[in-house]
Amino acid sequence: MKFYPLTVLDVIDETDSARSFVLEPQADSAEHFHYKAGQFLTFRVPWNDAEDGFLDRCYSLSSAPETSEHMKVTVKREQGGRVSNWFNDTVKAGDVIDVAAPSGRFVLKGNDKPLALFAAGSGITPVLSIIKSTLAGGAKSIRLFYANRDKENVIFHQELDALCNQHSDILRCHHHLDSDSGFVNPDIIKPQCGDAEHYVCGPGPFMDIVEDALADFGVKDSEIHIERFTTLEDASSSDVKTKAPSDVTGFRATLDFDDHDVVYEPDQTLLESMLSAGLDPAHSCKNGKCGSCMVLMKDGEVEMHSNKVLSKRDLEKGYVLLCQSVPMSKNVWVDCDE
Amino acid sequence: MKRIGKLESVWRYPVKSMRGEEVEEIYAAYTGLMGDRVYAVSSTDAIPEFPWHTNREHEEFVLYTPRFKNHQDTLLPPALEATYEEALNPPYPLDDRFAVEIVTPEGKTIDVDSPAFLEGLKDKSEGDLSLYYTQKNTVDCRPLSLFSLQTVKQLASEMNMELDKRRFRANFYADWDTEGGFYEDTLINRRLKIGERLEVMIIEPDPRCKSITIDPDTAETSPKILKYISRKHDNNAGVFAAVLKEGAVKTGDEICLLD
Numbered sequence: 231m232k233f234y235p236l237t238v239l240d241v242i243d244e245t246d247s248a249r250s251f252v253l254e255p256q257a258d259s260a261e262h263f264h265y266k267a268g269q270f271l272t273f274r275v276p277w278n279d280a281e282d283g284f285l286d287r288c289y290s291l292s293s294a295p296e297t298s299e300h301m302k303v304t305v306k307r308e309q310g311g312r313v314s315n316w317f318n319d320t321v322k323a324g325d326v327i328d329v330a331a332p333s334g335r336f337v338l339k340g341n342d343k344p345l346a347l348f349a350a351g352s353g354i355t356p357v358l359s360i361i362k363s364t365l366a367g368g369a370k371s372i373r374l375f376y377a378n379r380d381k382e383n384v385i386f387h388q389e390l391d392a393l394c395n396q397h398s399d400i401l402r403c404h405h406h407l408d409s410d411s412g413f414v415n416p417d418i419i420k421p422q423c424g425d426a427e428h429y430v431c432g433p434g435p436f437m438d439i440v441e442d443a444l445a446d447f448g449v450k451d452s453e454i455h456i457e458r459f460t461t462l463e464d465a466s467s468s469d470v471k472t473k474a475p476s477d478v479t480g481f482r483a484t485l486d487f488d489d490h491d492v493v494y495e496p497d498q499t500l501l502e503s504m505l506s507a508g509l510d511p512a513h514s515c516k517n518g519k520c521g522s523c524m525v526l527m528k529d530g531e532v533e534m535h536s537n538k539v540l541s542k543r544d545l546e547k548g549y550v551l552l553c554q555s556v557p558m559s560k561n562v563w564v565d566c567d568e
Numbered sequence: 569m570k571r572i573g574k575l576e577s578v579w580r581y582p583v584k585s586m587r588g589e590e591v592e593e594i595y596a597a598y599t600g601l602m603g604d605r606v607y608a609v610s611s612t613d614a615i616p617e618f619p620w621h622t623n624r625e626h627e628e629f630v631l632y633t634p635r636f637k638n639h640q641d642t643l644l645p646p647a648l649e650a651t652y653e654e655a656l657n658p659p660y661p662l663d664d665r666f667a668v669e670i671v672t673p674e675g676k677t678i679d680v681d682s683p684a685f686l687e688g689l690k691d692k693s694e695g696d697l698s699l700y701y702t703q704k705n706t707v708d709c710r711p712l713s714l715f716s717l718q719t720v721k722q723l724a725s726e727m728n729m730e731l732d733k734r735r736f737r738a739n740f741y742a743d744w745d746t747e748g749g750f751y752e753d754t755l756i757n758r759r760l761k762i763g764e765r766l767e768v769m770i771i772e773p774d775p776r777c778k779s780i781t782i783d784p785d786t787a788e789t790s791p792k793i794l795k796y797i798s799r800k801h802d803n804n805a806g807v808f809a810a811v812l813k814e815g816a817v818k819t820g821d822e823i824c825l826l827d
């Protein structure tokens with residue numbers, strides 16, 4: 231991932247525990263920072279105690295490209311959290327931070343269906359971006375369900391109220407406060423579902439409840455869009471990494487018609503393990519995009535971090551990508567010759 | 569100017585990732601061949617930097633045969649000779665001349681921009697599909713790709729299998745005057761003249777992906793082709809070229825070194 235220096239133009243207090251940061255790229259990297267509403271930026275923060283000397287964290291853009299000249303992210307303090315507190319305590323206007331180009335697939339689909347949005351806590355950031363972008367694009371009904379612990383913690387309260395007043399014909403916002411109504415439960419969620427594109431973003435337990443409610447209500451998978459605010463474990467990647475069970479210490483690989491017992495180290499992909507073992511299976515991009523490393527599963531189970539190249543047909547035949555696969559069982563056997 | 573070979577055939581792909589079309593004569597512009605990859609299908613399930621629905625996730629896409637309804641109008645810009653004389657940029661025909669119809673693998677003919685076309689692809693993608701159109705070419709990397717018959721032959725012999733050149737989906741297939749494959753790799757950073765006007769610079773090797781594993785007639789895949797090229801040829805086969813001076817080319821044209 232390539233990082234570019236961005237200047238902090240302004241810092242805005244949103245609540246006692248959340249601040250927004252307005253950012254500007256330098257002229258020579260501005261072309262990398264075109265984004266779609268709902269996408270996020272990945273920040274690389276120097277951190278002495280971190281294994282690689284830095285921590286990578288994703289923050290969704292709360293601005294929308296159609297309505298804001300500058301990009302804005304909003305960071306909520308997490309108790310004991312390193313980067314979120316660093317942002318809130320130390321980052322000031324004029325600072326320069328390393329940021330990778332926007333990415334993410336929590337973006338608007340190109341159809342006319344109404345939007346049913348579900349956000350909790352800092353999960354409002356990409357959702358607000360989506361609201362602003364949709365309103366800029368014209369009439370389309372938007373319902374927002376926004377859950378928070380209490381009134382003091384509602385990020386963008388005033389901005390949302392203003393938008394609701396301005397667009398009262400199409401935008402409706404339902405605030406849920408735990409302090410008044412207790413935790414969110416499926417019965418509260420279901421009336422918000424319907425024939426719409428559903429977008430969900432918030433902390434894990436909230437997401438689980440909403441996802442279950444949507445499934446119960448019979449909302450199709452293709453109409454549910456989810457953004458999970460996980461913390462990156464591996465500084466070199468923006469993907470949430472699958473982990474192998476701790477008792478998996480090796481796998482078998484057939485290469486050039488020889489069987490090899492390959493040692494598996496935690497956090498490796500099958501490709502990394504094979505390369506560490508001095509084997510040289512076909513590979514190229516190491517990114518799940520070219521297909522050079524596709525191999526046939528002979529036994530066992532793997533999970534792939536990402537797959538942008540294998541078809542359903544390939545998967546049904548048992549092909550997987552070495553560069554993306556993590557062994558999930560002790561008996562994994564891949565054939566690199568097939 | 570030293571002659572190094574001739575243009576064995578010229579191909580364009582009216583819809584990205586679908587079956588190609590061999591043409592006798594065609595205009596090569598800075599952005600690529602006229603009518604090459606003017607349509608593409610995009611998918612919300614794909615990544616933003618490569619938003620296309622392709623034969624990689626839907627192998628049978630190569631069995632769809634697109635054709636221009638006004639074939640002749642899409643080969644050379646009108647008034648080409650006059651623009652050559654005046655050194656003018658030749659205007660292309662209007663968009664309606666680029667209308668395309670597609671013969672599906674089931675033998676049905678449908679317009680590319682009819683709702684039935686995308687509807688028929690619906691269960692082939694997890695995402696929402698839409699049609700993308702541009703007169704400039706939706707190429708992955710560079711405007712032109714070039715492959716040689718000698719490279720096809722060498723790879724076929726190294727892998728001990730029959731190889732159809734169409735797997736490599738090049739715009740130009742060259743027949744070099746020299747024996748042996750991968751001669752085109754030695755031309756990187758060299759300027760070539762093809763036919764009477766076109767000048768190109770060979771800029772880099774073509775890094776291959778799953779597409780070349782797909783048989784252009786059956787859509788069956790042979791992963792070993794890509795694996796072989798990955799391990800023995802650094803994952804590259806064929807080269808990309810940039811256009812330095814636009815012009816029409818035709819099958820059989822001489823290819824000469826300019827420097």
Ligand SMILES: Cc1cc2nc3c(=O)[nH]c(=O)nc-3n(C[C@H](O)[C@H](O)[C@H](O)COP(=O)(O)OP(=O)(O)OC[C@H]3O[C@@H](n4cnc5c(N)ncnc54)[C@H](O)[C@@H]3O)c2cc1C
Binds near residue numbers: 303
């Ligand atoms: C796509 C995406 C978009 C996001 N967008 C936003 C956004 O818009 N706004 C926002 O505020 N957040 C967002 N996040 C979340 C954000 O990236 C961070 O995960 C969050 O800020 C916490 O990072 P941190 O460094 O502060 O916490 P960390 O230091 O990583 O700590 C996370 C938690 O683990 C605990 N912890 C840390 N170290 C240990 C340890 N050694 N042992 C036990 N527990 C420990 C901490 O107490 C804390 O509760 C997003 C995440 C993703 C993936």
Ligand code: FES
Binds near residue numbers: 518522523551552554
């Ligand atoms: S190396 Fe390209 S997909 Fe694995």
